[in-house]
Amino acid sequence: MEQHVLIAGGGIGGLALAPTLHQIVIPCHVIEAARDMRPLGVGINLQPNAVRELSDLRITSQALDTVGVQAREWALVGLNGHEIYAEPRGLDAG
Numbered sequence: 001m002e003q004h005v006l007i008a009g010g011g012i013g014g015l016a017l018a019p020t021l022h023q024i025v026i027p028c029h030v031i032e033a034a035r036d037m038r039p040l041g042v043g044i045n046l047q048p049n050a051v052r053e054l055s056d057l058r059i060t061s062q063a064l065d066t067v068g069v070q071a072r073e074w075a076l077v078g079l080n081g082h083e084i085y086a087e088p089r090g091l092d093a094g
Contacts, residue, residue, distance in 0.1 A: 004029055010037065012044070016053060045071065 005021055007014045010032030021028045046054070054064065075086035087093070 002027065006031065010034070016057065019057060020053075 005026055005028040007017055007028055007030045010030050014030050014032070018028055018030050051064075055061075070091065071089040072092045073086050074089045076084045078084050
């Protein structure tokens with residue numbers, strides 16, 4: 001009997017996992033509770049290893065720039081709005 005992978009959720013993880021499984025010939029099904037796929041307007045910070053996976057999915061940095069903003073800095077800010085600590089991120093960090 002052929003086995004399939006069931007992916008619960010059509011978010012970033014589920015939708016990235018499905019084509020990866022397809023590449024290595026593992027059948028899968030993605031199940032999502034939402035009727036329509038639409039942007040939620042929330043921010044997501046992608047680490048370099050996640051961006052590398054997007055590159056493997058042939059999503060270019062130019063395409064990402066049309067829908068996102070590259071991080072230049074990570075900062076810890078107090079309740080008063082004053083910066084406590086900051087350091088460069090992304091390309092600014094090397």
